[in-house]
Amino acid sequence: MGDRGGTGGSRRRRTGSRPSSQGGGGPAAAEEVRDVGPPGDAPAPAPAPDKDENGGSDVGSGPWDLRCHRLQDSLFSSDSGFSNYRGILNWCVVMLILSNARLFLENLIKYGILVDPIQVVSLFLKDPYSWPALCLVIVANVFAAAAFQVEKRLAVGALTEQAGLLLHAANLATILCFPAAVALLLESITPVGSVLALMAYTILFLKLVSYRDVNLWCRERRAKARAKAASAGKKANGGAAPRTVSYPDNLTYRDLYYFLFAPTLCYELNFPRSPRIRKRFLLRRLLEMLFLTQLQVGLIQQWMVPTIQNSMKPFKDMDYSRIIERLLKLAVPNHLIWLIFFYWFFHSCMNAVAELMQFGDREFYRDWWNSESVTYFWQNWNIPVHKWCLRHFYKPMLRRGSSKWLARTGVFFASAFFHETHAAPVTPASPIPGPLGACGHGGG
Ligand SMILES: CC(C)(COP(=O)(O)OP(=O)(O)OC[C@H]1O[C@@H](n2cnc3c(N)ncnc32)[C@H](O)[C@@H]1OP(=O)(O)O)[C@@H](O)C(=O)NCCC(=O)NCCS
Numbered sequence: 001m002g003d004r005g006g007t008g009g010s011r012r013r014r015t016g017s018r019p020s021s022q023g024g025g026g027p028a029a030a031e032e033v034r035d036v037g038p039p040g041d042a043p044a045p046a047p048a049p050d051k052d053e054n055g056g057s058d059v060g061s062g063p064w065d066l067r068c069h070r071l072q073d074s075l076f077s078s079d080s081g082f083s084n085y086r087g088i089l090n091w092c093v094v095m096l097i098l099s100n101a102r103l104f105l106e107n108l109i110k111y112g113i114l115v116d117p118i119q120v121v122s123l124f125l126k127d128p129y130s131w132p133a134l135c136l137v138i139v140a141n142v143f144a145a146a147a148f149q150v151e152k153r154l155a156v157g158a159l160t161e162q163a164g165l166l167l168h169a170a171n172l173a174t175i176l177c178f179p180a181a182v183a184l185l186l187e188s189i190t191p192v193g194s195v196l197a198l199m200a201y202t203i204l205f206l207k208l209v210s211y212r213d214v215n216l217w218c219r220e221r222r223a224k225a226r227a228k229a230a231s232a233g234k235k236a237n238g239g240a241a242p243r244t245v246s247y248p249d250n251l252t253y254r255d256l257y258y259f260l261f262a263p264t265l266c267y268e269l270n271f272p273r274s275p276r277i278r279k280r281f282l283l284r285r286l287l288e289m290l291f292l293t294q295l296q297v298g299l300i301q302q303w304m305v306p307t308i309q310n311s312m313k314p315f316k317d318m319d320y321s322r323i324i325e326r327l328l329k330l331a332v333p334n335h336l337i338w339l340i341f342f343y344w345f346f347h348s349c350m351n352a353v354a355e356l357m358q359f360g361d362r363e364f365y366r367d368w369w370n371s372e373s374v375t376y377f378w379q380n381w382n383i384p385v386h387k388w389c390l391r392h393f394y395k396p397m398l399r400r401g402s403s404k405w406l407a408r409t410g411v412f413f414a415s416a417f418f419h420e421t422h423a424a425p426v427t428p429a430s431p432i433p434g435p436l437g438a439c440g441h442g443g444g
Contacts (some may be wrong), residue, residue, distance in 0.1 A: 111306050115298045123192040132186055133193030136179055137200045146171045147208045148256050151215050155248035168212050175205045183425050194425035202418055206388055207260060210267040213392055218247035218269070244270045262359050263350040265388040272360030285352035292344040296337055303333040342381070389415070
């Protein structure tokens with residue numbers, strides 16, 4: 001009675017409070033100080049615990065503790081209401097670190113150090129005096145200038161809309177075909193150089209589609225505003241808000257090149273701008289870019305390349321069980337490198353460019369790691385592409401009366417096309433587009 005500091009009392013308080021204090025309370029916690037009554041098959045309702053003069057419970061006090069059981073479920077039973085498995089998660093992390101440390105050591109013992117930064121240069125250049133991929137990217141300026149000149153003429157009415165559409169279509173088609181033809185025909189270009197050049201051209205293609213669409217929408221709006229003003233007997237003045245650019249004042253090379261270098265695929269006349277360049281933020285992103293580039297190159301050379309080389313024989317022999325084993329082995333570094341790549345590209349690189357250009361919209365990704373469906377993942381991991389698909393492909397198709405299914409299928413095939421084009425230079429042996437590059441893309 002009243003022996004709150006007694007051995008039995010302190011033990012009871014510790015064990016009883018654990019589930020509730022860790023968020024795993026529920027029925028078990030509610031039964032905390034109940035006791036099982038007389039022995040029998042079914043547990044009888046527990047009598048209220050005796051109270052001491054201070055209102056405390058006297059159960060478990062002293063060495064003559066008669067009651068040590070109570071009505072409660074095991075923690076793993078769903079009825080227990082217990083849900084705190086954080087310790088198990090910690091244990092999984094420890095296991096992950098241990099198994100990867102073992103893998104790391106095994107890899108070093110088996111292959112030695114394979115990391116070679118000089119070898120990386122050979123991926124980009126065959127001959128140190130010939131830089132075909134870079135030349136190809138520089139030539140891309142011609143196509144940007146062509147799109148700009150067409151827009152300039154459309155703005156002053158020197159070209160009809162049909163003629164403008166035709167010229168834009170020819171320019172965009174050339175943007176798609178020209179780098180692919182060069183990559184195919186030029187011997188001195190490396191596969192990695194080709195992929196990078198093709199990516200640059202694809203980005204240019206998507207940006208110029210957006211540039212053309214937005215300028216067209218502005219012209220349509222201007223025509224509507226003029227018609228309204230004419231019917232109201234007033235002179236249309238463009239209605240520009242102070243310090244914002246209105247059409248056609250946006251048609252300058254400065255504006256076009258700001259858009260071409262900005263980390264977005266969707267054009268806007270007035271991009272949201274951040275007030276200043278934060279030097280510390282920029283430095284952190286640049287250091288991340290430097291470190292993560294090294295890490296990715298190191299992991300690919302040390303971990304992925306030997307595994308891929310060891311996979312060649314099972315693939316040649318069509319030994320299915322060994323092929324599956326090799327693919328599963330590759331899945332681990334693949335996942336890790338993809339995650340590092342994601343952070344490196346979508347957080348470090350894009351934020352560094354945005355900070356330098358004072359580009360305000362930093363939503364380059366959303367919380368794809370909480371995805372509960374493939375659709376959610378595809379909508380949220382690459383926001384620049386998702387925004388472009390939605391604004392320049394999906395919604396225009398819906399507005400023209402297509403069904404959602406058709407619009408989504410269209411996005412899927414467009415996305416698959418671009419993925420296949422990029423993968424082609426590094427898989428020259430396959431004349432037919434493989435299903436792997438396309439699978440899942442644009443799934444929506
Ligand atoms: C195809 C895709 C664009 C569909 O997106 P979604 O969000 O599932 O499409 P929804 O049907 O929910 O509609 C989205 C928008 O269209 C609008 N919309 C729906 N029906 C419409 C209609 N009839 N007319 C006009 N707009 C319409 C919705 O209001 C919504 O607008 P909001 O975004 O402003 O809210 C998307 O899955 C996608 O981006 N896929 C590409 C993924 C990809 O390739 N990623 C990159 C890989 S590297």
